[in-house]
Amino acid sequence: MSNPLGIIEKDQDTPRFLISDLCAYLEEYLSPDHIREVYRAYLFGAEAHVGQHRKTGEPYIYHPVAVARILATMRMDYKCLMAAILHDVIEDTPTAKEQLADTFDAEIAELVDGVSKLSKIDFNSQAEAQAASLRKMLLAMTKDIRVILIKLADRLHNMRTLGVMRPDKSRRIAKETLDIFAPIANRLGINSMRLELEELGFAAYWPMRYRALKGAVADARGHHRELIENVEKALSTRLQQEDFQGEVNGRQKHLYSIYKKMVEKKLSFSEVVDVFAFRIVVDRVDTCYRVLGVVHNLYKPMPGRFKDYIAIPKANGYQSLHTVLFGPQGIPIEIQIRTEEMDKLAESGIAAHWMYKTGEASGQWVKSRASDWLQNLLEMQQGVGDSMEFLEHVKVDLFPDEVYVFTPRGRIMVLPKGATVVDFAYSVHTDVGNTCVAARVDRRLVPLRTRLHNGQTVEIINSETAGPSPAWLNFVVTGKARANIRSYLKNLQDQEAVNLGRRLLERELNLLTLKLEEIDKSQIDQVLEEFRLENLDSLLAGIALGNHMPLLVARRLAGEEMVPAGSETGAQEAEPSGVLAIRGTEGMVVNFAKCCWPIPDDAIVGVFNPGKGIVIHRQGCPNLGDYKKHGHKWIEAEWEPDVQGEFATKIKVESGNQRGVLASVASVISQQESNIEHVGSEERDGLSSTLVFVITVKNRLHLARIMRQVRSLPSVMRISRLK
Structure with a gap:
């Protein structure tokens, strides 16, 4: 299957696809009624974008039609094509989502809204705005995978016409393409789209490196053209001799693949061994393994360079046999052996659900892998704070290299290269990750930070009383693990902060002969309104974290006038009173100073550190300075008699x-x-x-x-x- 997306070389002129061309193409697989609906969407989009032009000078509507054309070559359904033609009307025209739903239907409106950026919200930076828009799009994708397919097609056409942009903007778009969109296409198994996105991104982001490498590859192709033809002929002849029906195609590795290998492995161009690759497409899985024996008999295999992705497919559903051989003149060549259906799935990935009526085994495999990834995205979304953090986790999850390990029952788990035991535990289930305390790898006890390798069997040992440690963030590599650990620690800190804040406030209220539960709710609500807080827990957590002084809050709850915490009056009136008993179990909201290293039985004092809680120092610590002049910033403390821990x-x-x-x-x-x-x-x-x-x-x-x-x-x- 060659060039399923109508991919063009970068140095050719980008063709324009008119609506008449698109409708003629759609006659191959859509009914007349559905084509009429696509044309109706075109009329709506053309009217909405009237007067708008792209930087190329052409009417804006040319772009949505070209995006729909890319999706049409993937045999997408008519509603997806309609959404593609309309994908910019919410973002770039006065058209509202509700208007699309009324004119067409809710499904198309949701698809268009999923692709639209968050342009009507104020963000602190362009990076934050981009992250929020990507987060919105990826979450919409979890509901309908067609959202990301439209976005990928949109990005692909934008990359094809990137030459008219300013160099700085061109590089920014190219980097985002290489960092986010090409890896997403790879994660969904759409190899043909990934390759073109990578090539165009490489050319725009590193133009000089691209030209130099392209020249080197052209020279190599000239020197080895005869070699490629001879290997193709030798492979085809041997297959015929063994009575195998198969198609042999020789090709050169794509430039970005060569460049990545050179950078990652610190190799020169001459040291990149598998510049030449040959694909053999046969009829059945059984034939794949037979043909493997034939090619190994024809050319000597390179030790350690055989991979069986048929028995253990890649995370995106890709299946094939890979082997590297010593070809003529000792030049290494890569051979890929797969069935016709595997070849189609390798090029189209999740899009094969629409493009071909694939069989249950392979087609469902790709869908289930995509579904697993989308479920991971949803779980990460629930455990992160802002969009920048979510995007960071997504980038981590788009690692290209995988490690295949087994559960004790033989289930295959696919993890990123460098994944640890903790990553494995979270990939099984969030609760398994949160409560893991140890692990056995191939029946041997290992530390939780142990990195996993292909073929290992991993068994997690859990304890219901255990919980994630902040130290785990130093070695986990999957986005799911990182998001869940951070979420757990944040919730734990919040609860610890509420508990400590309650103790601090009640200590001050006791000196005013009050109890928190006796204070009228209206008085509490008034104080919350003054502090602009939603609930009492937020106030208590703020006290523990040093954002609000407990004595001032207590006096305000008692009905006294508010005194600014930083004022002279506040400093004088807020003399410390009572003593805070330190138990040693307060967690992250009570920290122990690394300058004087206090331990139980030392005379101690607490200092409020806004945003971090209370820091405990030894009395007389030089870093305290003349802290008693700032009474609102410190608190007398002592150790409880039965302090626990080390x-x-x-x-x-x-x-x-x-x-x-x-x-x-x-x-x-x-x-x-x-x-x-x-x-x-x-x-x-x-x-x-x-x-x-x-x-x-x-x-x-x-x-x-x-x-x-x-x-x-x-x-x-x-x-x-x-x-």
């Missing part, structure tokens, strides 16, 4: 410069049930050295016991706790 602190060990000192000190610390989080060393005069440890302890008594045991080592001269 706390980090820093110690300095001075020792003789002898072999094994670090190991012996580390061993003693470990024996005292303490973890070493960090260690650093410096040599002083060649005879002695200084070791600095960050260790975890339960309290001052635990620390004293550790220091006493370390001090008893013969090689240790001095040990102290750093402030």
Whole structure:
């Protein structure tokens, strides 16, 4: 199947598709009634865009008709073609979505609205506006896949006519195409569209590199034209000798594919081994494997370069056998072997649902893979904040390389290259990811940050009391995992903030002989209105995060006049009162300063850090300065008697410069049930050295016991706790 989208080379003139040409083409597969509906949409669109011109100088309506033509070559249904012709009327004309629904129907109005940008909302930056529009489009795509097919066709025609744009705008559009739209086409298996988007994007974003590589490939083609013809002939002859019916086509790798391989693997052009590729299309799956044996008998295979995408298809449903052989003169050649149906699906992907009446097995495979990805998008959408974050997760999810691993029951899971055990857990189910504590890979216990490789069997070990750790964000690679971890931590922080804020506010209300539950709802609503907050939980969280001073809020709830937190009067009147008891379980809204490393039994003080909560320092910490002059920014604190957990602190060990000192000190610390989080060393005069440890302890008594045991080592001269 060659050039199913009517793809043109970049250096040819872009053809104009008139409505008469489109209607003539549609006679191949649409009924007259449906063609009349498409023409009706054209009349509506032409009237809506009257007087508008593209930068090429042609009437604007030429663009929507060209977009519809691209979709027509994909055999899309008539409503999709109508939406394509109308895809810019909401965005670029006074036409409203409701008018489209009345004139045509709700389905077409939804399709057009899904493709339209969010142009009537104010954004802080162009990047934010683009991200919000892409988010809207991708979410519309989860309801109807035709939304993204229209957008891809729209982008493809825009890329074909990109030459009239300013260089800076041309590069921006090209980068967005390479970063978002070409990978989406790949994710949906529409290979023909992906290739053209990549080639056009490459030419516009790196024009000099494109020209240089194009010249190098042209030279290589000239030198090896005879080689390609000979290999084609040899393959065809051998197939006939073995009585196999198959079509052999030789081609050169696409420029962007060559360029990516050169960049990713740091290769020169001469080192890119599979510049030449040959595709063999046969009738049945069984024949594919037989033909593989034939080509391996004809040319020697390159070790480690065989991939069976028939048994284990790619994430986008692509199926084929790939092998790299030593061809004539030792030049490496790539052979792809597939059936006719696989070849059609490889070019059209999800569009094959409309383009061909595919069989249940392969056609449903592509649809189910697309459906899985769309479901992932929906789950990510529920767990993210702004559009920029959502787009970041989507980009991560569009990785081209995959790893295939197995569940204990033999189910195949497809993950991006570099995926970890945690990524696997979230791909199984969000709850599995949120509660995973360990894993077995090929029956061996491994850490959660372990990267997975092809063919491994992964078993997740869960605990109902466990939850995601912020450290997981440092190594997960899938958008779904990242979005769910961030969502969980944000919800956890919100709840912790509400609980701590309630404690802080109730402490101040107690000094005013009040209780929060006794305060009249109208008074609470009045305070919420003054702070411009939606509910009481938002106020409590704001108190915990240091955005609102608890004493000032308490006095306002008691009916006193509001005093600005930063004013002189506020600073004088808001003297700290009462003591906040630190339990050690407050979570992310109470942080422990890394300058003085407070631990239980230390005399402590809390300092409000707006947006982050309360930071606990040791009393006398040099970084506190004259904090008592700013009473509204600090709070007296003390440790509760039964503090739980372990706390980090820093110690300095001075020792003789002898072999094994670090190991012996580390061993003693470990024996005292303490973890070493960090260690650093410096040599002083060649005879002695200084070791600095960050260790975890339960309290001052635990620390004293550790220091006493370390001090008893013969090689240790001095040990102290750093402030």
